Amino acid sequence: MLQAIEAEISPDGHVTLLEPLRLPRTVRAVVTILSPIETPASVRGSGAALLDLLDSPTFANAPVGNPEQMERDIAANRDAWGD
Secondary structure (H helix, E strand, C coil), X not given: CCCCCXXXXXXXXXXXXXXXXXCCCCCCCCCXXXXXXXXXXXHHCCHHHHHHHHCCHHHHCCCCCCHHHHHHHHHXXXXXXXX
């Protein structure tokens, strides 16, 4: 099972998972060190922030796409490869 979980690692090596994780048994993991983060996780976003966005006037007033046109665009892009 491959699963990606975002985490922060402090300078002393303490790992903090940024989302809940439950495993049925002990598993192995590979840690990949990414570039330093600019803002703490609490500022980057959360479920509450997402719900606020979904309830916002900006989201409510966003234009709705035309599904038929989207399908045509997808087909055109797929065919553009010339396979």
